[in-house]
Amino acid sequence: MDAILSVIKFILDLGPTIMMPIIITIMGLAFRQSIPKAIRSGLTVGMGFAGIFLVIGLFSTNLSPAAKAMVDNFGLHLNVLDVGWPVHAAISFGTPIVPLVFLMGILINAVMLAFNWTKTMDIDLWNYWHFIFGGALVMYLTGSTALGLLTAAITIVVVLKLADYTQPYIENFFKMPGISLPHTEDIGWVPLVLVLNKIIDKIPVINKIEINAEKVQHRFGVIGEPMFIGIVLGGLIGVLAGYDIKGIIQLGINMAAVMFLLPRMSKILMEGLVPLSESAREFLNSRFPGKEVFIGLDTAVVVGHPSVMSVCILMIPITLILAAVLPGNRVLPFTDLAGLCFCLMWSVGATNGNVFRGLIISTVLMVLILWIGTDIAAVSTTMAHEVGFPFPEGTLEVSSLDGGSHIISYIIYKIVEFIY
DSSP states (O other): OHHHHHHHHHHHHHOHHHHHHHHHHHHHHHTTOOHHHHHHHHHHHHHHHHHHHHHHHHHHHHHHHHHHHHHHHHTOOOSEEEOOHHHHHHHHHTSTTHHHHHHHHHHHHHHHHHTTSOOEEEOOGGGGHHHHHHHHHHHHHHSOHHHHHHHHHHHHHHHHHHHHHHHHHHHHTSOOTTEEOOOHHHHTTHHHHHHHHHHHHTSTTGGGOOOOHHHHHHHHGGGGSHHHHHHHHHHHHHHHTTOOHHHHHHHHHHHHHHHHHHHHHHHHHHHHHHHHHHHHHHHHHHHSTTOOOEEEOOGGGTTTSHHHHHHHHHHHHHHHHHHHHOTTOOEEOOGGGGGHHHHHTHHHHTTTTOHHHHHHHHHHHHHHHHHHHHHTHHHHHHHHHHTTOOOOTTOOEEEOTTGGGOHHHHHHHHHHHHHO
C-alpha cells in the first residue's frame, strides 16, 4: 500500500500541466494516433492548462487582497476561517484512504464504461481529491473507513452520471464537443439549478430579462467586449475594497486581462483535445459501433467564459453580504472568494449564459454553501488536525466555500450522521 501511495503522490506532485500531457499522449497512442500527433496533442493540452492556470493565478493574486480588504471593510467577525480549496485538497491527500479511492475510482469508471453505464472517461485524476474529501468527511465522522469508501464510491457514480447528463451543455453552450466535466464541487448543483431556472420561468417580467456576454457585446460594440466588462467589474470591486484611484485602475486592467486571456487559453486546450476526441471516436466506432465516449476534464476549461467570470466577480460582494446577515452562518469567506467560478459555474452554464439568472441562482446556492461550510466545520477541523495542518494564529475551526459546494458528498454525510 505504501508503494501505491508513493506512486500516486509522485504523479500528483507533477501537477496538471505535466500530468495531463502524459495522460493525453498515452491515450492518443492507445487510440492509434501516430507518435508525433499524440505528442503534439499532449503538449498542446499541457500548454493550454498552463495558460489557464497562469491566468487564474493572475485572477486570484489580484482578487485575494481585494477580498481581504472587503472583509475588513464589511467588519466581518466570524469564527470559521475559509482556508480555500487548496488547503482542503492538501488535507484530503493527507488522509489514509487516498490510494484506495484512486484505485476504486479508476475501477468504477472502467466498469461503467465497459457496461455502457457512463460515457465519461474521467482523466482528471488530480481532482480525485473531491471524492477523497467526501469519503474522509464520513470516515472522520463515524470512524469507519468502509463507510468513507462507500461515500466516495457513490459520489463517483453520481458525478459520472451527471457529467453524461450535462455534456450537451458543454458541447452546445461552451462549444466543447466530446468533453464532459466530472467536477464534484459544481456539477452536484445542476439538478437544483435546473429547478430554480424553471421557477424563474414562471415569474412574470423576471422571466423576460436576459443578459449575456454575447448580447451585451452585440448591443454595445467594443464597450460590451469581455475586456471592458472586466475593467468595469474590477473597478467596482476596487471601490468596494476601498482602493485608491491607482489600485482601482490596476485591478480593473488585470480583470480585463483575465476576461480577455482565459477564453484564448481554452481554445489552445481544445486544439490539443480535438484530435484525441476524433481518434477516440474512430477507434471505438471501429470496434464498438455506436459507442460514444466523452473526455472528462477539470471545470477550469470553461470558467473563462465571460458570462461565468462576470457572475463570479459580482458574487464576491454578494457573498460577503450574505456571510454577514445569514442566520446560522459562521464561515468567514476569504480564500475561495477568488474561485467562486468553480463552485457556481452551472448557474450560468445551465441557463445559456444568462448573467441575470446566474446571479439569482448563485445567490441561492451561496446561502446553501455557507450553511454547509458551517455544518462541516467541526469534522473539517478534525481532518486538518489529523494530517497536521498548521492553523493560522487565532483560528479554532476551518472550512471552505469549496468544501460547502460538495453537495453530493454532503447529502450522504447527513444521511450517515442521521443514522448514527
